Amino acid sequence: MMLLDHPVDLSGVAAIARAVREGRLSARALVESRLARIEEINPRLNAFTEILGNRARREADAVDALVAAGRDPGPLAGVPFGVKDNYDVAGRVTTAGSIINRDLPAAAIDAVLLQRLTRAGAVLVGTQNMDEYAYGFTTENAHYGATHNPLDTARSAGGSSGGSAASVAAGLCDFALGTDTNGSIRVPASFCGIFGLKPTYGRLPRTGTFPFVHEIDHLGPFARSVADLALVYDMVQGFDAGDAACAEEAVRPTRHGLDAPWVGEAAILDGWFADMADAQGRAAVSAVAQALGATGRISLAQAHKARAAAFVTTSASGGNLHFASLEARAGDFDPATRDRLLAGCLLPANAVLQAQRFRTMFREQVLDAFRHHDLLIAPATPCTAPLLGQATIDVAGQAVPTRANVGLLTQPLSFVGLPVVAVPVRNGALPIGVQLIAPPWREDLVLQAAAQLERVGVAQAGDGVC
Amino acid sequence: MRPGEDDLTRDDVTRLANMAGLKIDPAHLPGVVRNLGLLLDQAALFMDPPLDPLVEPAPVYRP
Numbered sequence: 001m002m003l004l005d006h007p008v009d010l011s012g013v014a015a016i017a018r019a020v021r022e023g024r025l026s027a028r029a030l031v032e033s034r035l036a037r038i039e040e041i042n043p044r045l046n047a048f049t050e051i052l053g054n055r056a057r058r059e060a061d062a063v064d065a066l067v068a069a070g071r072d073p074g075p076l077a078g079v080p081f082g083v084k085d086n087y088d089v090a091g092r093v094t095t096a097g098s099i100i101n102r103d104l105p106a107a108a109i110d111a112v113l114l115q116r117l118t119r120a121g122a123v124l125v126g127t128q129n130m131d132e133y134a135y136g137f138t139t140e141n142a143h144y145g146a147t148h149n150p151l152d153t154a155r156s157a158g159g160s161s162g163g164s165a166a167s168v169a170a171g172l173c174d175f176a177l178g179t180d181t182n183g184s185i186r187v188p189a190s191f192c193g194i195f196g197l198k199p200t201y202g203r204l205p206r207t208g209t210f211p212f213v214h215e216i217d218h219l220g221p222f223a224r225s226v227a228d229l230a231l232v233y234d235m236v237q238g239f240d241a242g243d244a245a246c247a248e249e250a251v252r253p254t255r256h257g258l259d260a261p262w263v264g265e266a267a268i269l270d271g272w273f274a275d276m277a278d279a280q281g282r283a284a285v286s287a288v289a290q291a292l293g294a295t296g297r298i299s300l301a302q303a304h305k306a307r308a309a310a311f312v313t314t315s316a317s318g319g320n321l322h323f324a325s326l327e328a329r330a331g332d333f334d335p336a337t338r339d340r341l342l343a344g345c346l347l348p349a350n351a352v353l354q355a356q357r358f359r360t361m362f363r364e365q366v367l368d369a370f371r372h373h374d375l376l377i378a379p380a381t382p383c384t385a386p387l388l389g390q391a392t393i394d395v396a397g398q399a400v401p402t403r404a405n406v407g408l409l410t411q412p413l414s415f416v417g418l419p420v421v422a423v424p425v426r427n428g429a430l431p432i433g434v435q436l437i438a439p440p441w442r443e444d445l446v447l448q449a450a451a452q453l454e455r456v457g458v459a460q461a462g463d464g465v466c
Numbered sequence: 467m468r469p470g471e472d473d474l475t476r477d478d479v480t481r482l483a484n485m486a487g488l489k490i491d492p493a494h495l496p497g498v499v500r501n502l503g504l505l506l507d508q509a510a511l512f513m514d515p516p517l518d519p520l521v522e523p524a525p526v527y528r529p
Contacts, residue, residue, distance in 0.1 A: 304511060312505055
């Protein structure tokens with residue numbers, strides 16, 4: 001069955017999967033169409049590090065065989081997706097954006113989240129570009145090149161999951177998985193104008209992914225609609241003992257609650273989050289707040305310290321993780337990564353321990369804010385997508401280094417592990433993301449609020465332009 | 467006085483690296499000096515005033 005002979009609604013993951021499950025669309029034809037689009041467009045974006053055509057065709061054929069046999073291939077039947085290059089894919093080396101990792105053995109099995117998606121019928125089409133070892137916000141990788149933003153190829157797609165975000169924004173695949181330590185899902189979602197979810201720390205098992213900062217690393221999806229985001233998230237939820245930090249928290253499906261109108265109490269995060277945003281970001285926050293009926297403003301007095309503590313923890317923990325490689329083959333690192341990791345190895349213990357203790361205290365302060373509110377609202381990035389190679393961005397009237405500061409609004413929140421959806425607001429020449437933040441384990445709330453914003457037209461992903 | 471971005475030297479970093487068991491290529495030193503200075507400036511933001519001594523960063527088991 002050929003795709004073009006049987007027109008179907010391809011406007012979302014659920015619609016595509018339904019067409020495949022009902023036999024109106026061949027998974028193989030769908031995958032071929034996405035592979036052709038990747039072949040045509042990826043050279044301009046450099047979003048993929050490897051295209052897994054053979055695997056994708058094999059998986060698509062397996063889905064079609066199930067349909068032909070009258071069996072259900074799953075809620076994501078035939079849907080093409082990609083993963084950041086720090087997820088294990090059986091039979092290939094997980095580079096994590098480095099050349100050092102090329103010396104590691106190939107992965108024996110897929111990462112757990114990948115296994116769950118495949119069981120749900122999704123079809124992996126490739127691995128996606130990232131900053132080396134996920135340490136960056138712009139996906140300008142010295143080894144694998146920069147990923148270009150599909151909305152303006154002179155600009156950054158954001159990072160570190162830039163290849164994943166760019167692929168989804170450009171319609172090269174229908175959703176993707178990324179990782180977020182300091183903002184690496186929310187920043188590229190903001191720059192590429194799509195939705196991204198960073199769940200609660202410990203919600204999704206990281207088993208089979210290459211770590212960066214164990215105590216802050218999160219996994220999560222990108223998609224072009226909230227319904228897609230929620231469906232994919234629901235398919236990957238669940239405990240796995242392979243990740244020591246994964247909580248035995250009950251699975252809480254989210255996709256069935258998206259149509260309910262938002263009736264919760266929301267407030268704007270003021271102070272640091274307003275001061276560090278540009279005019280477009282503040283306007284986007286106002287539009288979101290108005291649509292959610294949020295009238296209050298609250299300030300997290302120590303947000304700037306939380307950002308600093310996240311900054312220090314990241315360097316120290318990353319440096320510790322890569323110490324042996326820094327000792328033996330520092331010259332093989334991306335220079336931008338190497339110098340920060342080396343510096344992290346030299347930090348005084350006093351500073352590192354203080355950062356850990358500060359996090360405990362800041363977490364209590366943030367949780368206190370949720371005693372009176374269900375949801376907090378903040379800009380995701382201090383600006384829209386900067387140009388590739390742009391050395392500085394303007395923040396609060398000062399030119400500051402781009403790479404170190406693009407994540408200054410996301411870092412304080414991931415540092416305490418809260419669930420956040422970045423929603424795209426198109427109120428300027430380029431989109432900008434707004435963070436919806438909920439108490440721990442309440443991914444359902446951020447997704448429900450995001451769905452409301454999408455319904456009323458305040459948040460909207462692009463249509464796969466390129 | 468705490469060394470920050472402006473007053474950290476290559477010699478400082480080389481000594482720290484030696485203590486940590488790292489040998490840093492001289493060509494990499496300027497970048498490491500700059501980044502360590504930046505990290506120390508960031509750390510200064512949360513080092514003062516001191517935290518409540520009872521703030522607990524340890525893993526806590528709840529039966």
